[in-house]
Amino acid sequence: MSITQSTLNGICPYFTMFPLEFPLRILKQYASKSEWVMDPFSGRGTTTYAARLLGLPSIGVDSSPVAVALTEAKLANVTPSVIISCANRILRETSSSDIPSGEFWSLGYHPLVLDSLCRMRRELIRNCQSDARKALRAVILGALHGPMAKTKPAYFSNQCTRTYAPKPRYAVRFWQEHHMNPPFVDVLHVIRTRAERYYSDQPRARGFVIEGDSRDIRVFQRLEQIRVKWIVTSPPYYGMRTYIPDQWLRNWFLGGPSDVDYSNNNQLDHGSPESFARQLHSVWENTASISSPDARMVIRFGGIADRNIDPVYILKQSFKDSSWILRTIKPAGSADCGRRQAIHFAIRQAAAQNEHDAWAVLRS
Ligand SMILES: C[S@@+](CC[C@H](N)C(=O)[O-])C[C@H]1O[C@@H](n2cnc3c(N)ncnc32)[C@H](O)[C@@H]1O
Known part of the structure; x- marks a missing residue:
C-alpha cells in the first residue's frame, strides 16, 4: 500500500472511528483472497477501506446517513x-x-x-x-x-x-x-x-453499503447469498448517543433539516447497560445469520467515563446465550492517550475509558 492510497480514509472526519491500522493489521495477517468482510457499525467505513486496500470484498451497515455516505465513498471506483x-x-x-x-x-x-x-x-x-x-x-x-x-x-x-x-x-x-x-x-x-x-491511485473496490438498523434481521435477510468470514467492528460506546445531532450540518447536506436534528432514529438506545447489551446481542445474532461457520468477529469496545459502567461487563452480557463464543478480551489502551477510537472525546469533555479488543468465533 502506498502513502497516497491510504489518504482516502481521511476524506471526512467522523468521531469515534478506529485507526485504519486496526482492521488493516488483522485482515492483512489472517484474511485470504475473496473472503467477505463486514462491519455492522460502519461509521466512516474504516473496515471497508482496509478491505479495499487488501483486495477483499466488504459490506458496511450503519443507520446514520452521514456514515453511509462516507462508507460509500470508500468504495467509489473513480478518478x-x-x-x-x-x-x-x-x-x-x-x-x-x-x-x-x-x-x-x-x-x-x-x-x-x-x-x-x-x-x-x-x-x-x-x-x-x-x-x-x-x-x-x-x-x-x-x-x-x-x-x-x-x-x-x-x-x-x-x-x-x-x-x-x-x-x-x-x-x-x-x-x-x-x-x-x-x-x-x-x-x-x-x-x-x-x-x-x-x-489518485486507489485500488479497485468491491462491496456495498446498507443504510439500516443492524438490530433488524430484515437488513441481513437481504444479504442471504453472502457468507461473511470477517466481522471487524466497533459499536457505539455506551452513553455516546449524539452521532446524529453532532453531524447535523453534514446531515443537512444529505437532505436533512437546516437546524440541529435531535432525533436519533435507528441508533442504539442507551437507556440502561442491560438493554444496551441486549441490543448488541441482537446485532451479533444477525451477523451470525450470514457468517460462514469458520467466521471470526473482532470488536474494539470502550466506554465513556461519565457513565461509570465497565465496558467489559456490557460486552460479556451481550454475548450471553449467543451464537458467538467470546474467546479473548485484551486491553487496547486508553482512548485518551493515542490514536484510539475515542480520541476526540477529549474535546467533548467526556473522558474515554480504556478500550478493549475482543475476538469471538461461531459456536459449532
Ligand atoms: C463507533 S462508531 C463506528 C466507527 C467505525 N468503526 C469507524 O472506524 O468509522 C459506531 C457507529 O454505529 C452506528 N450505529 C448506532 N446504532 C446503530 C444501529 N442500530 N444500526 C446500525 N448502526 C448503528 C453509529 O451511527 C456510528 O456510526
Whole structure:
C-alpha cells in the first residue's frame, strides 16, 4: 500500500472511528483472497477501506446517513478528473434554490459559497447513483466545516470545528464576538485539491453499503447469498448517543433539516447497560445469520467515563446465550492517550475509558 492510497480514509472526519491500522493489521495477517468482510457499525467505513486496500470484498451497515455516505465513498471506483468534471457540470447546469436563511447561515457561509453548496446539495439529493457523485458528495462533506486557513482555504465555512458541527447559537455568538466574516472560497478549487488528494491511485473496490438498523434481521435477510468470514467492528460506546445531532450540518447536506436534528432514529438506545447489551446481542445474532461457520468477529469496545459502567461487563452480557463464543478480551489502551477510537472525546469533555479488543468465533 502506498502513502497516497491510504489518504482516502481521511476524506471526512467522523468521531469515534478506529485507526485504519486496526482492521488493516488483522485482515492483512489472517484474511485470504475473496473472503467477505463486514462491519455492522460502519461509521466512516474504516473496515471497508482496509478491505479495499487488501483486495477483499466488504459490506458496511450503519443507520446514520452521514456514515453511509462516507462508507460509500470508500468504495467509489473513480478518478479525480471524473469527480471534478461532475462538480463542474453541476455548477454549470443548475440554478440556485433552497438556500437556508438565518444568522447561522449568513455568518457561516459566504453567499456565493452557500449558493454553490445548495446547488450541489439539491442535485446530489436528486441523484447520487454514480461513483463520481458518491465521491463528490463525500469530498464536499469533508470540506463543509472546519478551521479557516491563513493562506488557501481548505473548508467552505467561517471558523468552525471540523469533526462535529457547531451548535448554531454558539457559533453565531463566537463569530460576532470575534468579528469573523465568512470567507469567499473557490468551491471548485477546494473540490479539485481534495479529489486529487483522496482519489489518485486507489485500488479497485468491491462491496456495498446498507443504510439500516443492524438490530433488524430484515437488513441481513437481504444479504442471504453472502457468507461473511470477517466481522471487524466497533459499536457505539455506551452513553455516546449524539452521532446524529453532532453531524447535523453534514446531515443537512444529505437532505436533512437546516437546524440541529435531535432525533436519533435507528441508533442504539442507551437507556440502561442491560438493554444496551441486549441490543448488541441482537446485532451479533444477525451477523451470525450470514457468517460462514469458520467466521471470526473482532470488536474494539470502550466506554465513556461519565457513565461509570465497565465496558467489559456490557460486552460479556451481550454475548450471553449467543451464537458467538467470546474467546479473548485484551486491553487496547486508553482512548485518551493515542490514536484510539475515542480520541476526540477529549474535546467533548467526556473522558474515554480504556478500550478493549475482543475476538469471538461461531459456536459449532
Ligand atoms: C463507533 S462508531 C463506528 C466507527 C467505525 N468503526 C469507524 O472506524 O468509522 C459506531 C457507529 O454505529 C452506528 N450505529 C448506532 N446504532 C446503530 C444501529 N442500530 N444500526 C446500525 N448502526 C448503528 C453509529 O451511527 C456510528 O456510526
